[in-house]
Every structure is written in C-alpha cells, then in structure tokens.
Amino acid sequence: MNWGAEIAKAVLAAVGMFTFLAIVAAMFGVLLERKIGGWIQSRLGPKHVGPQGLLQTLADTLKLLQKEHITPRAADAVVFNTAPLVVATAGLMGWLVIPFGTLGGTVLVVRDLNIGILFFAAMASMTVIGILAGGWSSNNKYSLLGALRSASQMISYELPLGMALVAVAMEAGTLSTVGIVRAQDGWMGSFIFRQFPAFVIFLVAATAEVNRVPFDLPEAESELVAGYLSEYSGMRFSLFMLGEYAEMFAMAAMTTTLFLGGWKGPLLPPLVWFFLKMYLVVFFMMWVRWTFPRFRLDQLLSLCWKVLLPAGLIWILISGYRITF
Amino acid sequence: MGTLAAFFILSAVTLIPAVVVVTSKNIVRSALALVPTFFGITGLYILLRAEFVAGIQVLIYAGAITVLILFVIMLTEGGTGIRIRQVNEQVPVGALASAVLAALLIWVFLRTPWPQGPGALPEYTAAQIGTTLLSSMVLVFEVTSLVLLISLIGAIIIARRER
Numbered sequence: 468m469n470w471g472a473e474i475a476k477a478v479l480a481a482v483g484m485f486t487f488l489a490i491v492a493a494m495f496g497v498l499l500e501r502k503i504g505g506w507i508q509s510r511l512g513p514k515h516v517g518p519q520g521l522l523q524t525l526a527d528t529l530k531l532l533q534k535e536h537i538t539p540r541a542a543d544a545v546v547f548n549t550a551p552l553v554v555a556t557a558g559l560m561g562w563l564v565i566p567f568g569t570l571g572g573t574v575l576v577v578r579d580l581n582i583g584i585l586f587f588a589a590m591a592s593m594t595v596i597g598i599l600a601g602g603w604s605s606n607n608k609y610s611l612l613g614a615l616r617s618a619s620q621m622i623s624y625e626l627p628l629g630m631a632l633v634a635v636a637m638e639a640g641t642l643s644t645v646g647i648v649r650a651q652d653g654w655m656g657s658f659i660f661r662q663f664p665a666f667v668i669f670l671v672a673a674t675a676e677v678n679r680v681p682f683d684l685p686e687a688e689s690e691l692v693a694g695y696l697s698e699y700s701g702m703r704f705s706l707f708m709l710g711e712y713a714e715m716f717a718m719a720a721m722t723t724t725l726f727l728g729g730w731k732g733p734l735l736p737p738l739v740w741f742f743l744k745m746y747l748v749v750f751f752m753m754w755v756r757w758t759f760p761r762f763r764l765d766q767l768l769s770l771c772w773k774v775l776l777p778a779g780l781i782w783i784l785i786s787g788y789r790i791t792f
Numbered sequence: 793m794g795t796l797a798a799f800f801i802l803s804a805v806t807l808i809p810a811v812v813v814v815t816s817k818n819i820v821r822s823a824l825a826l827v828p829t830f831f832g833i834t835g836l837y838i839l840l841r842a843e844f845v846a847g848i849q850v851l852i853y854a855g856a857i858t859v860l861i862l863f864v865i866m867l868t869e870g871g872t873g874i875r876i877r878q879v880n881e882q883v884p885v886g887a888l889a890s891a892v893l894a895a896l897l898i899w900v901f902l903r904t905p906w907p908q909g910p911g912a913l914p915e916y917t918a919a920q921i922g923t924t925l926l927s928s929m930v931l932v933f934e935v936t937s938l939v940l941l942i943s944l945i946g947a948i949i950i951a952r953r954e955r
Contacts, residue, residue, distance in 0.1 A: 470794045546821065581843065582846075582847045585844070585848070589850035589855060593850070595855065596854070596855070596858060599859060599863075600824055603866060611866065614866075615867070619863070622856060625856070
C-alpha cells in the first residue's frame with residue numbers, strides 16, 4: 468500500500484466533501500429552510516441579495532467570517548474553542564459512507580465500509596460530545612441546560628435509531644450502505660414498503676437526533692436563549708450550524724439510502740435520483756419544522772422510551788420472524 | 793513499516809490523553825480526554841482488522857459512556873468548575889506498585905509463547921460475531937443480557953426509593 472498516496476487521497480476527499488457540504492447542505496440548506504419557512508408562513512423569505520435572494524446565505528457567511536471570536540472570560544478556553552470543531556467534524560464524517568450514485572459502473576462513495584451504517588451511527592453519536600463540551604465550557608447556565616437537554620435527548624433517540632438500522636441490516640443482510648442499496652431491487656423493492664415501521668421510527672429518531680423542531684429543546688430560543696450556542700460568535704457559531712445542517716442532510720441522505728432505494732430509479736441518471744429523493748426528505752423535515760410546536764422534555768422522552776423503543780424491538784422481532792421463516 | 797508507524801502514532805493518541813485523564817485538575821477535562829483515548833483504541837482495533845469491534849467502540853465508549861460520565865459530573869452538585877487533586881500523599885507507593893506490575897506484565901509478555909491460531913481471519917467479521925454470539929456463545933450472551941437487565945431494574949429501584 469502506498470501510504471503517501473492514501474493520505475493525499477484522504478485529504479482531497481475530506482476537502483472536497485467539506486466544500487460540497489458547506490455549499491449544498493449549509494449554504495443552500497439554510498436558504499431553502501428560510502424560503503420554505505417563508506412559503507409556509509405566507510411571507511417572502513430572503514429576497515434582496517442576488518436574484519430572488521439566492522445569494523443571501525453567501526452574504527451571511529461572509530459576514531460571519533469577518534466577525535470577532537469572543538471567548539467569555541469565565542469559559543474554559545481550550546474546550547470552548549474545540550467543541551465547534553468536534554460537532555462539524557462529526558457532522559461531516561457521516562458522509563463518508565453515503566453512496567451518491569453510479570457513474571459508468573463505479574459507485575460514487577468515499578469508502579464503501581463493510582460496517583457502513585454502524586460507522587454512520589457512531590459518527591452521529593459523536594455530536595453529543597461537542598455539544599456537551601460547548602455547553603459546559605461556556606460557563607453559562609442556559610448553555611449548560613441546553614447541553615444537558617441535548618445529551619439526554621440524543622442518547623435516548625440513538626436507541627430507536629439503532630433499532631431501525633438493525634431492522635434494515637437484517638432485511639438487506641449487510642451493514643454496507645452500497646450493499647443495502649443493491650438489496651433494494653425494483654420499484655416495490657425499496658425498503659420503505661417492506662420496512663415501513665422502521666422507516667417511521669428512523670425518520671422520527673433522526674429528526675430528534677439532529678435537534679430539529681419539534682425536538683429542538685436543546686436550543687429552544689424562547690426559553691433557553693439559544694441553548695449551547697448562546698456564547699458562540701462568528702465562525703465558531705457557523706461551525707456549529709454547519710455541523711447541524713451537515714448532519715441533517717446526512718440523515719436525509721441516509722433515509723434515502725436505507726429506505727428509498729438510494730440512487731435507483733428509472734430514466735433519470737442515478738445522481739439526479741439520489742438528490743431528488745434526498746431533497747424530498749429534507750423538504751419533509753423542513754415542512755415538519757415549520758408546522759409543529761415544540762415538545763416538552765417529558766413528552767419527548769416518553770415518546771422515545773415508551774413508544775419508539777418498544778415499537779422498534781417488536782418490529783425487529785417481526786422482521787426476524789419473516790426473514791427466517 | 794507503515795503498520796508499525798501507525799501503531800506508534802495510535803499508541804501516542806491513546807496514551808497522551810490517558811495521562812491527561814489521570815492528572816488533569818478539572819474533572820470535566822478528564823472526562824473529555826477519554827474521547828481521544830477511545831479513538832486511539834479504535835484505531836488499534838482497525839489495525840487488527842476488527843472493524844465491527846471498532847465501530848462498536850466508538851458508538852458505545854466514545855459516544856455513550858463518555859456522555860454518561862459527563863452527564864453525571866454535570867448533574868452532581870459542585871462537580872464542575874472546582875479544581876481537584878487527583879493524587880494524594882501515597883504517590884510514591886502507587887508509583888512503585890505500578891512499576892512492579894508493569895515489569896511483571898512485560899516479563900510475562902516476553903516469556904509467553906504466543907500461539908498463532910490456525911486459519912485466516914474471516915473477510916467480514918460482523919456476520920461471524922453475530923453467528924458465534926447466537927450459536928456456540930448463546931448461553932454467555934443471554935446471561936450477560938440478564939445481568940444488564942438486573943442492573944437496569946436495580947437502578948430504577950434505587951432511583952425510585954428516594955420519593
């Protein structure tokens with residue numbers, strides 16, 4: 468094995484992925500969020516920068532890049548400054564195993580790991596560390612409360628998320644994301660039909676895992692200022708946002724891969740199909756965000772432990788029975 | 793050559809934060825330093841081609857156990873923000889004991905004829921682990937899950953008694 472070439476390839480892949488996500492997920496995603504939000508609430512959304520407000524997020528990013536980094540005097544500086552990097556990196560790492568489509572016989576994926584969805588779940592679980600570290604090191608009670616809420620929420624919802632992943636892995640007989648897409652043959656072969664309960668559980672748990680409304684208690688603006696984000700400014704704040712949007716898009720891409728047949732589809736090229744399906748899921752998540760009010764913490768946790776987790780376990784049992792006999 | 797270099801780098805990644813864990817005066821920093829330690833060990837697992845164990849290591853240890861430790865520290869009154877001493881006046885005795893233990897372990901490692909298992913490693917260990925857990929290891933597996941269940945119930949009972 469040529470180590471130099473491998474490291475160069477890894478660096479190039481990381482830079483490419485980062486740029487892609489910063490543009491597609493964070494910049495375009497935020498714009499989409501604001502436009503869809505405006506549309507749902509019968510207003511116009513961003514309108515002034517560029518044609519139809521298309522360059523609004525670019526302007527916002529440039530503004531954020533110029534802002535001063537403020538480290539509060541009472542904060543633990545090392546942890547405070549590292550936390551956004553952890554969240555952003557964890558959000559980006561999940562994309563390594565997402566297959567985007569095929570191009571002339573080769574599958575477009577950074578690495579087709581044979582533990583693909585396990586790797587994805589592991590990287591999704593790393594975000595909590597960054598959020599907890601950021602919330603604690605800010606030395607601010609709202610930040611700490613937000614961080615603790617986020618930790619309890621994400622740890623709880625990792626379990627139903629894992630259950631849904633297990634059910635899909637059982638159905639496909641592999642943990643590799645490319646293998647799972649290959650296992651979904653034909654139009655009715657998509658796992659959304661055969662694994663519908665797992666699909667619902669995954670989507671709910673994924674929404675909770677990325678801290679979006681109706682599960683956005685960690686950063687609830689009206690009660691916690693902005694939760695763990697309160698003390699962050701400038702690029703560190705935007706790194707948190709980048710991580711959050713990257714993870715949200717990663718969850719949408721994972722839903723596409725696991726349940727909607729990934730890149731497969733008639734007529735159109737695979738890449739187009741993948742992005743169509745992914746943006747459909749993204750749109751659904753945004754639709755939910757602008758429609759539902761926020762849960763209370765006890766409602767949130769009882770939904771996870773008393774509904775989703777038993778449902779996931781029962782569904783694994785049913786799937787296992789159906790696959791075995 | 794590359795494997796050896798990777799081993800030394802991963803050992804450094806594991807050991808340097810581990811030193812921080814046991815010496816830091818801030819208990820939250822100690823807990824956070826566990827994360828790179830776990831990642832170093834994950835790297836070692838990958839080096840040994842145990843990719844499934846590596847994934848579980850990140851998911852359970854780095855992602856869940858560390859968070860639980862942090863959670864407990866932050867919920868404990870006075871757990872954060874104070875400077876604590878991790879050592880007391882028994883440092884020389886402890887150093888002596890650990891030096892003797894290390895010497896003993898190294899001596900054993902050097903003298904043991906390590907057996908080379910027959911056959912090659914399976915290409916895909918996740919399926920093998922699953923099959924083994926549910927066939928020849930099924931009793932151990934079930935007893936372990938029973939122990940976890942009992943500890944879960946025990947935790948609930950202890951937490952409920954306070955009312």
